[in-house]
Amino acid sequence: MPLRSDPLDELAIPDGTTVEEHDLVTDGDVFVGGQSTVEFGVRGHNVVAGERVQFGGHIEAEADCRLDMWCDVDGEVLVGRDAYLGERVHIAGQLLVSGDLDIGDDVDIERGFEANGWIVIRNPMPTIVFLFVYLSQLLRIGEEEAAEEAISELIESDADADPVVIPRNGHVSDDSWRVSTPATIGDDCRLHGNIRAETIDVGKRNDVFGSLRGRGDIAVAEDTVIYGDVTTRSGTVTLADGVQVRGDVSCENLEFHEGATVEGTMRAGGEMTMVQAGARKQIAADGDGGRKEGKSEERASEDVGQETSDDAESNAGDDAEDETSDPVEVDADDADEETEPTDDADKVETVDEEDGDDVESVDDPESPNDEVEIEIVSPDENSDDDADTDTEAEVKAEE
Template structure:
């Protein structure tokens, strides 16, 4: 992780992420920036949410769960290891924690909670705030190697085993629902994903063999990977569009310049202010 950029300045949907009915399911961690609304439930390894995040479903974390103050969870919270819950968090269901539970003041859990380990009730500093303050202190005193090890332990390792799965990152002030994914940042969607909802972002980069049941709209460039299916329109305000080989857009495309790979398909109308470039399939040698 580079210290020069905010880890929550981009929507990142890792490879293999699926929207299954009411849940977002990923093999890696889930990181949600402050004041975002996620109308799905989430299932992942570690689940970390900033201040004032709203979840429209349940949270299932295989490892730890960290919810900062003022978070709202519409259903249950199930945690495989430890949970850290900030003050004034509201959980409409029950909370079950396999390990320790560190819980702040004025937390409301409507259907009760249980933990197999220690239960500590206090008013902790918000988890994400604490981590950034601690990292900043290490960098100020010149302990860059120590800071890098801390980030690796938090993001890349679990009980000594290295994790090579990228996290699902939802930036602050985002809205994620079955209707739309709205962010004011760039968006990167990985390979082999299956998502529902229109994607609205600064720029959009979609990987290979992904299916999106919704339209794509961006201010800047949009790229669609090989074999991907977009069930909706693709529109940019000022950017170019690249549609790779074998990809298909089941709707209209509006952009500045358009580049189409071999066997790419557009089922609707093309509106391009600039050049339209069409790739060809290489001939096999005779």
């Protein structure tokens, strides 16, 4: 286990922790930093409190319980193994210990105490100093295995669960959880009170009957219900799929899943990002970015559809022109057999040379760039040509 300068540097709430009517209940250990206030009772495996810690209810420890100097308990203390009480500890109720009792000077127990093991009345040293001296002595005499066993017994609980950690100067009650450090909440928890911390990380499937407020980032995992507001000064709020916020959301940047629900107002001074299944969609801070983007996509799709329809119409028109503009071959014999024009032939319009713009052009398949002009000849000219051919035939016959 790596040693840190301050082991109580965050508010840690493990999986399955619940706050009942008067008690904080967990399967693991409970560590409370010095000069903190816990306004309800505590039930856990091992209960360890620093100096000047105040408890507003009972303490129930399945294993050991150690209360440092000047601690105050407004209730009874029930210990399954050994108990260690520092100097000037005050207990408003009764102290019941199944194992040994190590008690300091000027300890005040209003309703008396009972212990089944040894009772030693002295001034026990603080917890950290005791552990440091004990481990150092074991290492000096070469008992490294004993030192490792002592550390494992202190750190690891029989329930194999993470401990509840309340940092120094923390304040925990039904109304609020106020700390000046980051806060981490596990999965499947049920908490009462507004949570105030530097940053907040909430796990899955939690019920928080209060609001979340931090200076930094706030992240809420899947299927968690927040019965209050989510507010941060300069951080980012992240809402996962299935999150329900029964209040307002105010932050610098907001990132929320499309399956998240916010019953109040969402305010973001910077960016808003909606996370979809396998995609992300960025929204401007004023909320118009998503609509503008959607409109542009609709216009683009309409333009594409219009272009495809125009291409289809132009292709159909070209096919019609090709069918009507195919040249028709006429034999010379058929031209000679034409009958004399009738009165209706006078209705045929002739194309003047001046109206060159109205001349119909036909595209040649072999040379599409060449234009062919077709002139409609009047039937009078055809009759004159036939008369000339008849006179030539009579002259040859006479010769």
